[in-house]
Amino acid sequence: xxxxxxxxxxxxxxxxxxxxxxxxxxxxxxxxxxxxxxxxxxxxxxxxxxxxxxxxxxxxxxxxxxxxxxxxxxxxxxxxxxxxxxxxxxxxxxxxxxxxxxxxxxxxxxxxxxxxxxxxxxxxxxxxxxxxxxxxxxxxxxxxxxxxxxxxxxxxxxxxxxxxxxxxxxxxxxxxxxxxxxxxxxxxxxxxxxxxxxxxxxxxxxxxxxxxxxxxxxxxxxxxxxxxxxxxxxxxxxxxxxxxxxxxxxxxxxxxxxxxxxxxxxxxxxxxxxxxxxxxxxxxxxxxxxx
Numbered sequence: 001x002x003x004x005x006x007x008x009x010x011x012x013x014x015x016x017x018x019x020x021x022x023x024x025x026x027x028x029x030x031x032x033x034x035x036x037x038x039x040x041x042x043x044x045x046x047x048x049x050x051x052x053x054x055x056x057x058x059x060x061x062x063x064x065x066x067x068x069x070x071x072x073x074x075x076x077x078x079x080x081x082x083x084x085x086x087x088x089x090x091x092x093x094x095x096x097x098x099x100x101x102x103x104x105x106x107x108x109x110x111x112x113x114x115x116x117x118x119x120x121x122x123x124x125x126x127x128x129x130x131x132x133x134x135x136x137x138x139x140x141x142x143x144x145x146x147x148x149x150x151x152x153x154x155x156x157x158x159x160x161x162x163x164x165x166x167x168x169x170x171x172x173x174x175x176x177x178x179x180x181x182x183x184x185x186x187x188x189x190x191x192x193x194x195x196x197x198x199x200x201x202x203x204x205x206x207x208x209x210x211x212x213x214x215x216x217x218x219x220x221x222x223x224x225x226x227x228x229x230x231x232x233x234x235x236x237x238x239x240x241x242x243x244x245x246x247x248x249x250x251x252x253x254x255x256x257x258x259x260x261x262x263x264x265x266x267x268x269x270x271x272x273x274x275x276x277x278x279x280x281x282x283x284x285x286x287x288x289x290x291x
Contacts, residue, residue: 025133025138028134028201029130032130033127036124036126036127038091038124039086040082040084040131042080042082042083043071044080048083052066052071052093052095055091055114056112058117059115059116059117060182074097078139079095079097079098081093082135086119092115094113094114094125094131095111096108097109098139106143107142107143108132108135108136108139108141108145110145110146111146113129121154126162142198143194143195144165144194147190147193148190149183149189149191150170150189150191150257151189151235151254152239153236159195159274160193160273160281161274161276163201163202164195164196164200164201164203165196166193166194166196166270167193167270168192168194168270168271169191169192170192170258170265171189171190172258174188204273204289205290206289206290207284208231209232210224210226212224212225212231212233212264213232213256213259213260214234215236215279219253220257221256224263226283230282230285232281232282233264233283235253235280236253237279264283267285268285270284270289272284
């Protein structure tokens with residue numbers, strides 16, 4: 001450690017010595033990239049902004065592109081995005097920046113993770129998140145935060161089960177009205193995720209059995225306030241398709257899930273797992289969630 005540098009101690013948020021983690025973070029990232037058939041590279045040059053914008057447009061096509069100069073500024077300020085490459089083609093990227101949270105202090109805010117449509121669900125996103133983890137640990141950062149729509153079940157599984165993050169905050173209409181292809185016409189409800197980088201990526205054993213919200217014949221059932229130490233909140237397994245097929249039912253799920261999530265958080269719980277078979281978030285009291 002350089003003379004005069006701030007001490008690095010394992011803690012939620014703040015500083016963390018990368019040597020304190022169990023396995024080499026970059027080796028984990030490169031191993032995941034090999035399994036996905038891609039190569040990880042930093043996107044620090046001017047032409048890399050155009051690589052990012054091509055993948056961005058294939059994912060969130062709409063009238064609000066991320067400004068090219070902002071992508072360059074991120075790299076110039078030490079917040080270098082990472083890309084996934086198949087030979088010379090950029091097929092995915094992850095980008096974010098260092099932020100300060102009022103409660104948790106220093107962290108990386110992860111703003112975007114994307115892969116080309118024909119390369120999704122093949123491990124590319126996982127490799128990119130592990131690269132982001134390794135980069136943050138190199139900078140002495142102990143935590144990554146980001147937001148996601150709780151009704152997108154595949155993202156719930158990826159974030160809480162695959163990565164082992166937790167969702168400890170929730171806002172209705174977090175971003176207001178959005179105009180990109182994926183989010184237009186939707187209330188932008190969002191979980192905020194906390195990913196503890198000192199922990200090995202992977203699921204937690206969360207013992208939740210009581211249902212705060214269940215699927216009732218394809219419709220959301222009645223919301224029940226949790227009374228024990230854990231709770232399950234069901235969501236549709238394919239909300240994007242439901243929006244297209246049955247807008248009224250999709251809207252009912254939007255409202256019921258928000259009410260159930262708020263009830264769990266009010267009871268002192270956080271979402272710390274996702275059951276893919278039941279398409280349900282597993283909540284537990286914060287003090288009961290295993291590290």
